[in-house]
Amino acid sequence: MGIELDTSAVARLRAAVTGTVYVRGEEGLAAEISCFNPAIRHDPDIVVAVASEEDVVEAVGFAREAGLPVRVQATGHGAEAPIVGGMIVSTRGLDRLSIDAEARRAHIGAGLRWAPVIVAAAEHGLAPVTGSSTSVGAVGYSLGGGIGPLARHYGFTSDWVRGFRVVTADGRIVTADRQTNSDLFWALRGGKGGLAIVTEMTLELVALRSLYGGSVFFEGGAIEPALRAWIDWSADLPDEATTSIALLSVPDLDGPPPPLRGRTVLSVRFAFPGETAEGEKLFAPIRDAAPVYLDFVAEMPATAVASIHNDPEEGGPTWIRGFMLDTFDQDAGDVLLELAGPGSGAPFLAVEVRQIGGATARDTDDGSAVGGRDSGYTLSLLAADPSTFAEAAPARAQAIADALRDRISAITNVNFAGDLADRAAFEKVWPSAVQERLTATRTQWDPDRMFAFGPA
Missing domain, CATH: 3.30.43.10 (Uridine Diphospho-n-acetylenolpyruvylglucosamine Reductase, domain 2)
Known part of the structure; x- marks a missing residue:
């Protein structure tokens, strides 16, 4: 009503x-x-x-x-x-974009997606630290932190934000950065919502023209040895390299690439913003782990960053559950294979594990509200068949969570937490000290809670 x-x-x-x-x-x-x-x-x-x-x-x-x-x-x-x-x-109409190449800054309207920012920055040999999908809105993604394909090297996307323009609950247009309204700036980098309406974000760009990255696919009997090799191999990777895996049960329908349709595969993703020869050397153990079905790991322009994860550009009905893990070892691999691997009957289109750590574990020198810096991995479960949304997907996700309960992190970053109207979920997206400071900052800037956010 x-x-x-x-x-x-x-x-x-x-x-x-x-x-x-x-x-x-x-x-x-x-x-x-x-x-x-x-x-x-x-x-x-x-x-x-x-x-x-x-x-x-x-x-x-x-x-x-x-x-x-x-x-x-x-x-x-x-x-x-x-x-x-x-x-x-x-805010999708707020799509202004300007690049200050000398200062390495992008001024990004609140409705802009990552793709045009990437293209404009590349003209100057620069790149934004983006997420895995370039069709996602840059500002909304960054307000929660943002974990992308190069996260271990560059950190959270919000770590590169240098300022915001916002409209406050009392209708003022204000700037928030290190020098001006620094409490609001701290909160907007990771605090997600309930603070003000962002109209523009200023993002520092990185000097990056190319990288060594992409994904390889394993199928059938190669999936388990490749997964187990990835678990051990990723544990020893330098911080400059970022990797993730996805178990994919691809439907035999138009849309997915023909070589993947109707197949269950393991995708191993890799991104290394360094010399190609070093990237090849780092990635060689994965290629040697099992017969490779498809191989798309190579030197690429920074503008092709979205091809690493190949997230869909078109939406569809989905059910998602996500959380963070302190560790992911061979025992966790056993759980994944038993409850979500080939032949398990899992109702998921995709089960993804991203390794984080490295730069994501280090806060900015002036501090930010990002939650989840202490975790080593993220785990996301995605179902695409609406008939599974009510029972099958939640039940299997809960079974996986129960089996991994000893390694599920106390904090799950807000971008992975799902429906924040759930008080239990909301209370686990920031450490208690950050949560208390965010509550105080929201009360200061929106005392009547006009900007609805979190549980009622």
Whole structure:
């Protein structure tokens, strides 16, 4: 059930903004707030598709007067649960981008995806520290920290953020960086939400034209020896190298690459931003571990970073559970093979383990709110068959969690935590000291909790 909006106030809002205002039931609303996961369908009272920073100010003022909670969505990738009621500010129209090559800075609008940032930076021999998918919104991803294909070398993406422009709950446009509103800057790097609406992010770029990376695939009887080799090999990798694995049960349908359709495979991903010869030497033990089915690891331009994980560009119904692990050894490999490997009957399209550590374990010199720095690995379970979402996927995920309970980290980074309306999940996304400081910062900047975030 929604609320009845004041039609004259809505008319004034429409006249004040250059973007578009939708109220429940109007054509265009559903398309504006559609999610990458179409199983998630929002039902807000009102949506403001902003086209400028001033539009955000007007939207916040309307919500404050109407007593509406406000949530923000850009690309729709981060949606974990339906939003019912209140206002959604859609920031996908805030897509400005400028590159200051001399200062190695990118100024990124809140609605921009990574792909155009990568292309623009590459013209200057630079690159952003991105996530595995370049279709994800840069700002929303970075607010939670951000673990990408080069994380062990460069750290969390948020570690490279140098400033934000935001609209506060009282409708002010302010800057947050090391020198100005430093408490808010600390919180925005890893604190995710409930603070302000980000309109622009300033990101430091790294000097990177090419890297040695990609993925190799193993199938059939090669999966287990390759997985076991990866477990031992990755434990000794230098911090400059980042790796992950994914057990994939690929449906025999149009969409996936033909060589993978209808197959169960193990993908081993690798990224090394150094000399090709050194990268080849580091990766050789994986190629030697078992017969390789497909091999796409080679020197590549930095603009091809998305090909390392090959995340889908088009969305589909998904059920996801994620958490972090302190360790991942051969015993954990036993669990993965038994409960999610070939022949296990697991209902998952993908089971992914990312090795982190290295630079992700080191906070910035001025501190940030990122949770999960003490973990060694992430584990994500993804199901794509809606018939499994209610029972089969949650039950198998719980069995895996139970089997790995002694190594599940006390803290799971907010980007991997799922629905934060669950109080138990919310309380495990930051260490207690960080959680307390975040609560205080949210209270300072949004005392009435207008920017809805976390459990009610």
